[in-house]
Amino acid sequence: MRIKPEQLSNQLKKSLLPLYLITGDDSLLVQESCDVVRAACREAGCTDREILHVDGKFNWDTLVATSSEMSLFAERKLIELRLPSGKPGTEGSKGLQAYLANPNPDNVLLIVAGKIDKQSTNSKWFKALDSAGGIVQIWPVDIQQLPRWIQGRLQKVGMTIDNDALQLLTDRVEGNLLAAAQEIEKLRLLSKGDHITAETVSETVADNARYNL
Numbered sequence: 001m002r003i004k005p006e007q008l009s010n011q012l013k014k015s016l017l018p019l020y021l022i023t024g025d026d027s028l029l030v031q032e033s034c035d036v037v038r039a040a041c042r043e044a045g046c047t048d049r050e051i052l053h054v055d056g057k058f059n060w061d062t063l064v065a066t067s068s069e070m071s072l073f074a075e076r077k078l079i080e081l082r083l084p085s086g087k088p089g090t091e092g093s094k095g096l097q098a099y100l101a102n103p104n105p106d107n108v109l110l111i112v113a114g115k116i117d118k119q120s121t122n123s124k125w126f127k128a129l130d131s132a133g134g135i136v137q138i139w140p141v142d143i144q145q146l147p148r149w150i151q152g153r154l155q156k157v158g159m160t161i162d163n164d165a166l167q168l169l170t171d172r173v174e175g176n177l178l179a180a181a182q183e184i185e186k187l188r189l190l191s192k193g194d195h196i197t198a199e200t201v202s203e204t205v206a207d208n209a210r211y212n213l
Contacts, residue, residue, distance in 0.1 A: 003134045005033055012040040017133040018103055023086060024138025025115040028177045033136050034112055041078045041108050048077040054088070060095025067104045076106045086114035093125040100132050109133070141177060146170050150180060154196070157188050164198040172205050 003011050011017075022033045038049075050066055052058070066079055088096060099109065111129070116137070120126055129135060141149045147170050154161055161169070173180035183205045187196055190204050 001130065001134045003136050005029065005136055005138055008033055008036055008134075008136055011134065012036065016040055016044045016108065018105070018107070019100075019109045019111070019129060019133025021111040021113060021129050021133070021135045022138065023111075023113040023116045023136070024140075026138055026140055026177055028181055029138045029141075030112065033138065034110065037108075037110055038078065041076075041110075044076065044108075046076040046078040046108055049080060050077060051080045051082065054081065054083045054085075054092065058092075060088075060091050060098075063095050063099050064102075067099060067107055067109075076108070077104075079107055079109045081109065081111045083111060083113040086116040087120060088125060093123065096125045097128050100128050103132070143170075143174055146174065146180075149177075150184065153181070153184050154187075157184070159188060159191070159194050159196060161196040162198055165196050165201045168198050168201045169196075169205060172201070 001017070020037050022030055022037070024030045041049075052062060052066065063079070063081065083092075103109070116126065126135075147166050150169060150173075151161065151166060169180075169183065173183055186204060187200065191200055
């Protein structure tokens, strides 16, 4: 089941799926989507959380073993599998399919992965995950989309912005969403009202753009 990032919150309100794969190479957007899933899991009673880091020495049997272990302090558990490369490899593919063959209904599996290429989306393990739960693919926010992204983020905190100020803010954080989020929070705290002008941006926002001519 494919879920757009902006649809994730509404989907979680309807039902908590047994598995979520959050994949992408923008750390801020991936982290925020994961936080939404974690919060929903806590509300659903997953008060126990176990984190598994996949590296060159990772034993994929650990995933199945972790799923079958009973928790002493919680009825439900969130298993967080971190896969930075986005590619589980042959053993990982077998491990994920073994997990899905007999999942523990009391657990939720959250896979946090780096960018997954198109070829991998046709693999058996990816298709198995797609059938069993929700897949959220995070795409970078390009320069054309950035002003709308900034404006939407400001609206969430109850603020408006002049067009000139929006363009200036976009120029100063281009290619750096983490900096954009931090500067928006700074503007929220330092602005005298709920409206941002170009003068306010000039005085408070540093140049964090990653790109230039």
